[in-house]
Amino acid sequence: MSSKLALPSSQNSQLYVGLLSSVAASCMFAFLPWYIHQFPLEPNSGNWLAAQRIVWSCLLMLIGLGLMKQLPLIVSQLVNVKAWPRLMVASILVGLQFWLFIWAPANGQTLPVALGYFSLPLVLVLVGRFVYQERxxxxxxxxxxxxxxxxxxxxxxxxxxxxxxxxxAFGYPLYFMLRRKYPLPSHIAFTVDNLLLLPLAIVYLLLNDGVSVEQSQIVSFYNHSPWLYYFGLGIAGTVPMLLFLLASNHLPLSLFGLMGYLEPVLVFSVGWLLGERLSAEQWPTYILIVLALLLLAIDGSRRGFKRKASVSLN
Structure with a gap:
C-alpha cells in the first residue's frame, strides 16, 4: 500500500541534515557573543575583531581544504573572471553580516541587531513563499x-x-537568494567569500595598532598569546557559519527561516546563565517566539510520525 505522504529517502535525509545543521549552527552562534565579550571591548574593537575573524577563517579553511585536496575548487572559482561580479556581491553581503555581528556589541547596538535577527526569519519565510513558491x-x-x-x-x-x-533583515535573504541562483558547496562558498574579503581585513590590520587590553578578563592571556584568542575566534566564527550555509542548502527557505528563531532563544539562555535578566517589557517577545518554536517542534514531530506510518504501510 502506498501513500502520498511518503517522501523519497534522499529528500528525508536532506531535511534531517538541514535541521541538524541549523540547530548546531544556532547553538554555536549563541556561544560567539560570550566569546567576543571575553575581549576588552571598546569602539574600535568590533572592526579589529571582525578583521581578525576573516584572516583566521581564511587560514583555517585553506588548511582544511588543502588536507581534503579541494584547493583546486577554490582556484577554479577565483580564476573565472565572469563570476567575479556575483562573487564580490555575495562576499560584500555576507561580509557586512560578519562585521556587524562583532561590531554591534562594542558600540551599543545589541538591541537593533537582536531586532534584525528577530525580523530575519519572517523575511525568509516571505521570500520562500512568494519568490520560491514554497508551501x-x-x-x-x-x-x-x-x-x-x-x-x-x-x-x-x-x-x-x-x-x-x-x-x-534584508542583507541575509539577498545573500541566500544569490547563493541559490549560483549554488556552490557551503565550504567552497564560505572560503571564497572570506578570501575576497581578506585584502580589506589585512589592510585594516596593517593600518591600525590593535586595541587596548586594559580591564580585560583575559589580560594576561591576551598579552602572552593573543593569537590563541584570534584562533578561537576563527573557529567560533567558521564552524557555525559553515553549518548555517549547509542548512540553507538543505532546507526550504521558509523552514530555514523559522528555524532561525532558535538562535535568539539560545543567546538569551546563555545571557541568563551569565547573570543577565530581561526587563518586564521584553518578556512577551521571547514568550511568543518560544511558543512559535514549540509549534514548529510539534509540527515536525507530527510529520515525522506520519512519514514513519506511511513507510510501514508500504
Whole structure:
C-alpha cells in the first residue's frame, strides 16, 4: 500500500541534515557573543575583531581544504573572471553580516541587531513563499503569525527603526537568494567569500595598532598569546557559519527561516546563565517566539510520525 505522504529517502535525509545543521549552527552562534565579550571591548574593537575573524577563517579553511585536496575548487572559482561580479556581491553581503555581528556589541547596538535577527526569519519565510513558491502547513503559518506578533511587539518597544535592523533583515535573504541562483558547496562558498574579503581585513590590520587590553578578563592571556584568542575566534566564527550555509542548502527557505528563531532563544539562555535578566517589557517577545518554536517542534514531530506510518504501510 502506498501513500502520498511518503517522501523519497534522499529528500528525508536532506531535511534531517538541514535541521541538524541549523540547530548546531544556532547553538554555536549563541556561544560567539560570550566569546567576543571575553575581549576588552571598546569602539574600535568590533572592526579589529571582525578583521581578525576573516584572516583566521581564511587560514583555517585553506588548511582544511588543502588536507581534503579541494584547493583546486577554490582556484577554479577565483580564476573565472565572469563570476567575479556575483562573487564580490555575495562576499560584500555576507561580509557586512560578519562585521556587524562583532561590531554591534562594542558600540551599543545589541538591541537593533537582536531586532534584525528577530525580523530575519519572517523575511525568509516571505521570500520562500512568494519568490520560491514554497508551501507552509497550517501549523507553520500559525507559528509565523505568533512570531510576527512577538517581533511587532519588540518594534513597539524599540526607539525607531535602525539601519542595523534593515541590514540584518534584508542583507541575509539577498545573500541566500544569490547563493541559490549560483549554488556552490557551503565550504567552497564560505572560503571564497572570506578570501575576497581578506585584502580589506589585512589592510585594516596593517593600518591600525590593535586595541587596548586594559580591564580585560583575559589580560594576561591576551598579552602572552593573543593569537590563541584570534584562533578561537576563527573557529567560533567558521564552524557555525559553515553549518548555517549547509542548512540553507538543505532546507526550504521558509523552514530555514523559522528555524532561525532558535538562535535568539539560545543567546538569551546563555545571557541568563551569565547573570543577565530581561526587563518586564521584553518578556512577551521571547514568550511568543518560544511558543512559535514549540509549534514548529510539534509540527515536525507530527510529520515525522506520519512519514514513519506511511513507510510501514508500504
Amino acid at each position: 507552509l502547513s497550517r501549523v507553520q503559518w500559525v507559528a509565523v503569525c505568533v512570531a510576527g506578533l512577538g517581533v511587532a511587539y519588540a518594534y513597539l518597544m524599540a526607539d525607531g527603526l535602525s539601519w542595523v535592523v534593515l541590514l540584518v
